[in-house]
Amino acid sequence: GAEPPIEAHNLAHTTFKRHWWCNASTPFVSGSGAQRTRGILAWKLHVRAHSRRPAQRPPSATRRRPWWGDACLRPLRPLVSGNRRRGGVARGCCCFSVRFLPRRNSPPPPRRSGRWAMLASVRGRGGPVLSRVAPLPRAPRGGELLLRVEAAGVNPVDYKLPRLVAGRITGMDVSGVVEAVGDESNSGGFEVGDAVWGHTFGGAHAHRAVVRCDVVARKPPWLSHAQAAALPVAYITGLQGLRDAGGLRRGGSVLVIGASGGTGVAAVQLATAMGAAEVVAVCSGKNADLVRSYGATRVVDYTKEDVGEVCEAGHFDVIYDAATGSGAGEKYTARVLPLLRPKTGQYVQINGSAWRWIRGLTGTMPKQQHLILTKANRADLEALLALMAPPAGGAEQGTPAIVPLVEEVLLDEHGVKDVFARLKGRHTRGKLVFIMR
Ligand SMILES: NC(=O)c1ccc[n+]([C@@H]2O[C@H](COP(=O)([O-])OP(=O)(O)OC[C@H]3O[C@@H](n4cnc5c(N)ncnc54)[C@H](OP(=O)(O)O)[C@@H]3O)[C@@H](O)[C@H]2O)c1
Known part of the structure; x- marks a missing residue:
């Protein structure tokens, strides 16, 4: 059947986010080559018209957060020539990567401060900077967990590794609460609501992060989230x-x-x-x-x-x-x-x-x-916990035998700038840890 026309306002709220979220039924997913090209053109034109952020908010029907189960349409290599502003003929080619995120039983992450995107420290040209519109992480797959990050440790590797190797969002040490489980039969025994800490392979300095079950461990009550987030890279190494x-x-x-x-x-x-x-x-x-x-x-x-x-x-x-x-x-x-x-x-x-x-x-x-290079694994996280446990022996509460030296910094513009400037200065004391609020 005929596909609905592409409406600019459908794109309005997504253009400034780099990721393009839409329902599986939109013409961009199922449309013909011509319409795909029109989609890219509309997108490009719209970006131009609004210079990053739309002047007017889109109608409320289109203004919603991406939902697990939506298709994530990511334009790759939009190559368009011609002077579109002056009404010239546009020629070019484009290609898409379309990924359908599997619909999960677990609910989407709760809305925080009404944003579609999350706060995160991202790798920029001059080093990591705070982004307010970093895209939410993808839904967890089998053997993965989606965490609401409470605290995330900072390491020199976060500013040393390039984006191509370590991804857009910085951070390898995480502590948080499980918000969604990829596959219940392969979740490492973790359930929604569990407090866990451990390694990520990038992406910890954000309000949400996806982690692998085999490189995280349950957080004991005698360890705070900030203390737990200080441990993975520094203490496991x-x-x-x-x-x-x-x-x-x-x-x-x-x-x-x-x-x-x-x-x-x-x-x-x-x-x-x-x-x-x-x-x-x-x-x-x-x-x-x-x-x-x-x-x-x-x-x-x-x-x-x-x-x-x-x-x-x-x-x-x-x-x-x-x-x-x-x-x-x-x-x-x-x-x-x-x-x-x-x-x-x-x-x-x-x-x-x-x-x-x-x-x-x-x-x-x-x-x-x-x-040596840190080898992320759960057995060592648990061996470390055994060394750190309060002397009372298996105590639920109490002071750990090893108390990490932690300085907590809020994940905001100033915090990100300050933390990485200090790390590059090479005279920090103990661990710097981002706290999410
Ligand atoms: N291989 C791995 O898996 C792995 C894992 C973690 C870290 N690393 C690497 O290990 C290094 C250290 O990491 P980090 O997290 O400990 O960094 P860090 O916290 O930034 O280290 C800062 C410390 O370095 C000391 N320092 C600076 N210049 C020094 C010098 N000339 N002699 C002796 N100490 C000096 C400073 O001491 P003062 O302030 O007292 O001068 C400061 O306390 C980094 O290069 C990091 O990339 C590797």
Whole structure:
């Protein structure tokens, strides 16, 4: 049958959002090639007419939030030539990707402050910025959960990774409440309303995020959302670095370089909790008391002393280097290798030069040296919880044995700008965590 004409107001509320949501019955999904082209033209013209945001709000019938089950029509490569403003002939081609989101039993995310889109920190040209019109995440599939994000940790990787690799929305550490389950038979035992924390592969710095069930764990009541959101990258890297790569044992000696930052404080706390007899911390003098309060037995102020000279050669079982290659010219490898215990000592780096990364990822690092990447998995999230649990033993409430050092920042324009400027400055203390309100 004849398809209804394309009406500009149908597009009005979607043009400024990049994603184009419409019902499966609209001509853009089922229309002929000509109408698809008209659709793109109408879209392009409309964008021009309104310069990003429509001047007039569309009629209320068309003004609604995308609903799970709607089709998501995403124009790819709209190539149109001709001067449309002056009524010239338009020629060109275009292609669409049309994806039908499966309709779920679970309700759509509740409306927050009446927006169709959500707040999120997105990768822009000059670094991450706040977007008020970031599209909602897609509906969760089997083995996935949709979370209402309560808190999300920030890591240097969030500004280092390009959009092509890590997606538009930043953030890999998340803590929140399950709002929808992709497939109840494959939900990892999680249900709507459960508080969970863990890893995402991008997209945590937003009000909603989709996560994989196998890389999140249930949040215990003795951990706040902000504390839980500080853990995944920094503490799981520390756990895997000290336990697996470093082979740390009770009574061992550990040197932590960059000890006052997110991963540094984590390593100092974990080494102490794992029974290290000596934890030497390398940081600036102003943070000496702070790292001592988290378990360091000795502090080397890198602004005044050379760690390679003031520490005894062949002394350490594990050297955990959270500073080398971090962007401000930090280079410790050659200076600290002589401090390793001969034959058994392990040097664990978590960043380094491109060449070291190639060797680390291809398993060709020299003996006793490692460059590790966090491996997201639920077993380690639970192992970390076991280390952190309040000393009372299985207590529902109480103070955790390891309390992460967290600074909460509201996810707004100022917060996003401030957090990433401070991270790039390389002198933050502990973890910065976005809080959603
Ligand atoms: N491989 C992985 O899976 C993985 C995981 C997490 C992080 N990382 C990487 O590890 C690095 C550290 O991450 P982070 O989250 O700990 O960063 P961060 O929190 O931004 O680290 C800041 C800390 O670095 C210290 N620092 C700066 N310059 C230093 C120097 N010359 N010597 C010693 N310490 C110095 C600062 O100490 P003062 O203020 O006391 O000077 C500050 O406390 C980053 O490069 C990150 O990309 C890798």
